[in-house]
Every structure is written in structure tokens, then in C-alpha cells.
Amino acid sequence: MGFKIGLDIDGVVADSFPVFIAELNKHYGKNVTEIDDYDIAKVYGVPWDDMDSFFNENMEYLFSTPEPMAGALETIRYFQDKGNEIFFVTARRCGGEERVTLDWFERHGIPRDKAIFAGGASKTFAVRELGINVFVEDFMSNALEIASIGVPVLLLDTPYNQGKTPKGVTRCYNWREIKELIEEIQQRKVSQNY
Numbered sequence: 080m081g082f083k084i085g086l087d088i089d090g091v092v093a094d095s096f097p098v099f100i101a102e103l104n105k106h107y108g109k110n111v112t113e114i115d116d117y118d119i120a121k122v123y124g125v126p127w128d129d130m131d132s133f134f135n136e137n138m139e140y141l142f143s144t145p146e147p148m149a150g151a152l153e154t155i156r157y158f159q160d161k162g163n164e165i166f167f168v169t170a171r172r173c174g175g176e177e178r179v180t181l182d183w184f185e186r187h188g189i190p191r192d193k194a195i196f197a198g199g200a201s202k203t204f205a206v207r208e209l210g211i212n213v214f215v216e217d218f219m220s221n222a223l224e225i226a227s228i229g230v231p232v233l234l235l236d237t238p239y240n241q242g243k244t245p246k247g248v249t250r251c252y253n254w255r256e257i258k259e260l261i262e263e264i265q266q267r268k269v270s271q272n273y
């Protein structure tokens with residue numbers, strides 16, 4: 080049975096945070112080693128507007144430089160080869176960010192059926208519209224929202240998403256586990272249908 084697999088980009092498929100941290104440390108003259116709060120402006124102790132300008136001015140570098148997460152590419156190809164559909168739903172925005180991201184997909188040979196650039200909008204709308212069966216995310220608020228509409232979420236463990244894992248959200252630690260958990264969810268769904 081083909082599944083619709085939803086994937087976040089930053090911190091899930093793209094190993095973005097090491098690149099962000101390196102550039103932010105240079106820019107702000109800091110030595111942050113770990114982002115333990117999803118609000119990066121707070122971590123660096125700068126106003127949000129300032130952080131926003133930094134990301135706008137350096138967008139091209141910040142979004143084109145990260146490497147794919149270990150195991151992500153192989154796993155995405157594995158699921159696509161098995162007849163599943165791959166949907167990206169990201170907070171990156173349409174326009175320039177979309178162009179840089181699509182180039183990045185091409186460069187790394189990351190297959191996809193569709194990519195939605197939601198910007199600041201909630202991801203739940205796209206997740207529901209696309210009929211996604213399972214979603215992989217690293218930001219706890221998004222995970223909560225998506226789980227609240229009944230879509231199982233796999234939360235890739237990071238320093239900024241610690242705490243109790245809510246109902247419908249399963250914490251996982253790498254792409255090998257993501258692969259196993261997606262297959263488990265598929266199995267469960269298949270047996271429910273019989």
C-alpha cells in the first residue's frame with residue numbers, strides 16, 4: 080500500500096543547524112555549541128528582527144550549504160521505490176527560498192513528489208490537504224499541531240525539542256529508526272484494513 084510520507088526539511092532532511100550555528104557565531108562573535116531553544120534569537124540574545132535580517136541576508140548560503148542528514152537520502156529513495164509518495168512541508172518560503180531549496184534537492188538527488196513552502200503558516204493545512212499518513216518533524220509545536228489532526232508524527236530528537244512527548248508523537252534518534260517506525264505504522268494500517 081502506497082503511503083504519503085510528509086517530511087520537514089531543516090533539522091530533518093537537511094542538517095541545517097551546524098551551518099546556522101557556525102555562521103551565527105561568526106556574525107555575533109559568540110561560541111554557541113548547541114541550540115537548546117527553537118527560538119534562535121533567544122539563544123543568541125538578540126532581537127527577533129535582527130535575527131530575521133541575518134537569515135534574509137544570508138539565505139542563499141544558509142539554505143544551500145547544509146549536508147543531507149545521515150541516512151535521509153537512502154531512506155527517502157527506499158520509500159519512493161516501494162511506491163510511497165514523498166511530500167516536503169517546510170516553513171521555508173516561496174520565491175527565493177523555494178528556488179534555493181529546489182536546487183539543493185537536485186544537487187543531492189533527493190526525490191520528491193511535491194514540496195510545499197508554507198512560510199509562517201501552520202503546516203496542518205497542507206498536511207490535511209495532501210492526505211499525509213505520517214510526518215517527520217523536529218519542531219515540537221509543529222509536531223503537536225500535526226498530531227492533533229490525527230496524523231502520526233515522528234519527532235527527530237534534538238536539544239531544542241526535549242520534554243514529554245505528546246500523544247501521537249514518537250521520538251526517534253536517526254533515519255534508521257525513522258525507516259523502521261514508518262514501516263511499523265504502515266504494517267498497522269494494513270492490518271487495520273483487513
Ligand SMILES: [Mg+2]
Pocket residue numbers: 087088089090091216217218
Ligand atoms: Mg525543522
